Amino acid sequence: MKDTYLAQFEKSKGGALADLRRRAIDRFAALGFPTGREEEWRFTDVGPIAETAFAAPNGADASRLADFAKGPLRACQFTFIDGRFEPSLSSLKLPKSVAAGSLASFLAEDPKRVEPHLARHASFEKNTFAALNTAFVRDGVFLHLPRGVKIDEPVHLLFLSAADGTPVVSHPRVLVIAEEGAQATIVESYLGPAGGTYFTNAVTEIVAREAAVIDYYKVQRESPKAYHVATVMAHLGRHAALTSHSISLGAALARNDIGAVLDGEGADVTLNGLYEASASQIVDHHTSIDHAKPHGTSRELYKGILNGKARGVFDGRIVVRPDAQKTNAVQTNKNLLLSKDALVNTKPQLEINANDVKCKHGATIGQLDRDMLFYMRSRGLGNDDARRLLVHAFASEIIDEVKVDAIRTQLGGCLHILSS
Amino acid sequence: MLEIRNLHASVGDKAVLKGIDLTVHAGEVHAIMGPNASGKSTLAYVLAGRENYAVTQGQVLFRGKDLLAMTPEDRAREGVFLGFQYPVEIPGVGNTYFMKNALNAIRKHHGQQELDAAEFLALVKEKARLVEMPEHLMNRPVNEGFSGGEKKRNEILQMAVLSPALAVLDETDSGLDIDALRVIGGGINAMRSRDRAIVVVTHHQRLLDYVVPDHVHVLVDGRIVKSGHRELALQLESKGYGWIK
Numbered sequence: 140m141k142d143t144y145l146a147q148f149e150k151s152k153g154g155a156l157a158d159l160r161r162r163a164i165d166r167f168a169a170l171g172f173p174t175g176r177e178e179e180w181r182f183t184d185v186g187p188i189a190e191t192a193f194a195a196p197n198g199a200d201a202s203r204l205a206d207f208a209k210g211p212l213r214a215c216q217f218t219f220i221d222g223r224f225e226p227s228l229s230s231l232k233l234p235k236s237v238a239a240g241s242l243a244s245f246l247a248e249d250p251k252r253v254e255p256h257l258a259r260h261a262s263f264e265k266n267t268f269a270a271l272n273t274a275f276v277r278d279g280v281f282l283h284l285p286r287g288v289k290i291d292e293p294v295h296l297l298f299l300s301a302a303d304g305t306p307v308v309s310h311p312r313v314l315v316i317a318e319e320g321a322q323a324t325i326v327e328s329y330l331g332p333a334g335g336t337y338f339t340n341a342v343t344e345i346v347a348r349e350a351a352v353i354d355y356y357k358v359q360r361e362s363p364k365a366y367h368v369a370t371v372m373a374h375l376g377r378h379a380a381l382t383s384h385s386i387s388l389g390a391a392l393a394r395n396d397i398g399a400v401l402d403g404e405g406a407d408v409t410l411n412g413l414y415e416a417s418a419s420q421i422v423d424h425h426t427s428i429d430h431a432k433p434h435g436t437s438r439e440l441y442k443g444i445l446n447g448k449a450r451g452v453f454d455g456r457i458v459v460r461p462d463a464q465k466t467n468a469v470q471t472n473k474n475l476l477l478s479k480d481a482l483v484n485t486k487p488q489l490e491i492n493a494n495d496v497k498c499k500h501g502a503t504i505g506q507l508d509r510d511m512l513f514y515m516r517s518r519g520l521g522n523d524d525a526r527r528l529l530v531h532a533f534a535s536e537i538i539d540e541v542k543v544d545a546i547r548t549q550l551g552g553c554l555h556i557l558s559s
Numbered sequence: 560m561l562e563i564r565n566l567h568a569s570v571g572d573k574a575v576l577k578g579i580d581l582t583v584h585a586g587e588v589h590a591i592m593g594p595n596a597s598g599k600s601t602l603a604y605v606l607a608g609r610e611n612y613a614v615t616q617g618q619v620l621f622r623g624k625d626l627l628a629m630t631p632e633d634r635a636r637e638g639v640f641l642g643f644q645y646p647v648e649i650p651g652v653g654n655t656y657f658m659k660n661a662l663n664a665i666r667k668h669h670g671q672q673e674l675d676a677a678e679f680l681a682l683v684k685e686k687a688r689l690v691e692m693p694e695h696l697m698n699r700p701v702n703e704g705f706s707g708g709e710k711k712r713n714e715i716l717q718m719a720v721l722s723p724a725l726a727v728l729d730e731t732d733s734g735l736d737i738d739a740l741r742v743i744g745g746g747i748n749a750m751r752s753r754d755r756a757i758v759v760v761t762h763h764q765r766l767l768d769y770v771v772p773d774h775v776h777v778l779v780d781g782r783i784v785k786s787g788h789r790e791l792a793l794q795l796e797s798k799g800y801g802w803i804k
Contacts, residue, residue: 508647509610510647511647511649513607513609513610513631513647514643514646514647514649515649515652515657515661516608516630516631516632516635517607517608517609517631517632517634517635517640517641517643518635518640518657518658518661518717518721519632519635519636519661519662519664519665519668519721520632520660520661520664521632521664522630522632524660524664525632528652528657528660529649529651529652531651531652532649532650532651532652532700533651535651536651
């Protein structure tokens with residue numbers, strides 16, 4: 140259905156970023172959808188995305204989705220419906236010095252603020268979905284934190300899909316720039332009504348300049364029939380710190396490409412992830428950590444819980460450039476398979492081009508421990524309860540690291556698939 | 560309380576229990592002794608319902624009910640407790656939280672109101688004193704990083720909290736120093752009551768200096784070959800198992 144997108148583009152071309160969008164659609168046209176022969180897509184078949192004619196959104200009734208926007212993070216919340224900013228469900232409480240708003244409004248009123256930064260970090264050269272997103276970039280979030288500003292309240296970016304009939308595609312775009320020493324917590328949530336078929340194709344770019352601190356959460360709870368593809372690219376300056384949590388619970392197919400470039404001395408990155416899939420869900424994380432400068436540290440822990448016939452993919456790549464001496468990088472992927480038909484493909488990779496570094500990586504795939512289960516049952520806990528406790532225990536290593544109370548609480552309650 | 564009749568069980572292809580008969584009444588403490596690999600732990604596991612232990616013959620009645628037909632959790636809820644020789648570490652599951660869930664599952668089974676956090680905390684603090692359990696271990700994950708002695712204390716603490724009708728304690732004394740043995744023995748003695756039966760499975764008689772049994776049985780090669788009283792345990796201590804055939 141590549142042509143559907145090309146036709147949609149012809150109807151929406153022009154306006155702000157016209158050149159960028161033109162280059163992106165050309166790139167998408169050249170790359171097309173992955174066929175499965177590409178190394179990056181070996182285990183994840185995007186056939187259902189490629190073969191469905193997702194329409195451009197046509198305006199949905201916001202009131203119908205109002206309940207979704209009443210969560211505990213509503214104090215500072217940007218809400219989007221099918222990729223379009225919805226002011227009636229938003230509440231932008233931010234310090235005056237922060238330039239923040241919908242990307243559409245910035246592109247309309249002050250495109251010069253956006254243009255120098257957009258698409259500088261999430262390259263679409265080889266990433267067809269990023270190209271597609273960029274070709275259709277219209278709306279999303281622009282957040283520019285000036286030097287030294289600290290936002291205490293988590294900034295919630297809530298992406299809702301209306302899913303009221305025709306399958307639609309949205310291309311949310313987020314651009315966060317934290318100037319020197321700025322600090323913020325950003326939470327992206329992706330949600331849709333159960334049963335809805337739609338396609339979310341998101342791109343987020345985060346720039347953390349010297350000593351900036353960004354705590355980033357991505358919580359994906361799309362409809363079980365939805366498709367979710369996201370690219371998150373972060374660029375870190377000297378002594379900047381990024382903590383990223385990718386929580387992937389929903390969607391029929393979810394693919395996350397999450398990357399960070401440590402482009403200043405002493406930058407620090409934590410990439411954590413928790414994915415849970417059941418039935419025939421596919422959840423795929425590709426991560427890349429690029430140590431470009433010395434004294435960088437990175438820790439990466441991804442944990443997966445797979446039940447039914449679900450399939451998990453973890454592909455984690457750490458590159459240490461020749462210049463990046465004294466790098467310290469640790470990468471771990473652990474998977475818990477709850478059924479005999481669940482499957483995971485894990486591929487941790489280190490590419491080290493410097494000689495004075497500490498790097499290690501590892502992956503495990505296991506089942507619930509029978510001795511633990513028996514021990515718990517012998518104390519009176521039911522089999523399901525015992526399994527649930529053990530799954531929570533497995534996930535708690537990630538959940539306990541989540542600093543936003545509302546997400547931690549929510550995660551405690553929604554690891555639900557368990558006993559089969 | 561417990562009636563074991565002609566119990567045969569195997570692990571894989573190997574017959575381990577070859578016809579056990581044992582009757583335990585409420586209020587009694589029985590010691591089951593025997594050399595290594597005589598089937599003592601197998602008996603304990605079979606009573607608790609561990610998988611991969613196949614009962615090939617015989618029956619076990621617990622308070623008149625068919626124990627072998629029950630799931631492990633139902634046995635626990637009906638009042639059977641197994642003290643493990645090697646208590647399992649459960650990372651990520653808090654010790655107090657675990658015990659509270661277990662106790663409430665048992666209470667629910669009996670139609671009793673579940674205890675809330677405050678009520679449970681009061682109970683567990685009282686019981687922890689009984690086994691001199693350091694408070695910081697209560698908030699740690701179950702048995703994780705506990706010393707051997709701390710794990711055994713935790714077993715006795717769980718027994719005290721869950722208050723079973725029948726406690727089967729599998730080698731609870733193994734790996735304990737004298738001080739820990741005294742504490743554990745004291746904890747077990749405090750649990751002795753007219754309504755409760757305790758079966759102590761042990762290789763050595765030294766625990767029996769603290770927990771004086773009413774009956775002693777010697778298990779050799781999957782059968783009880785001799786039964787007696789306290790003196791039998793002392794004889795075994797001085798003469799070993801070789802003289803019993």
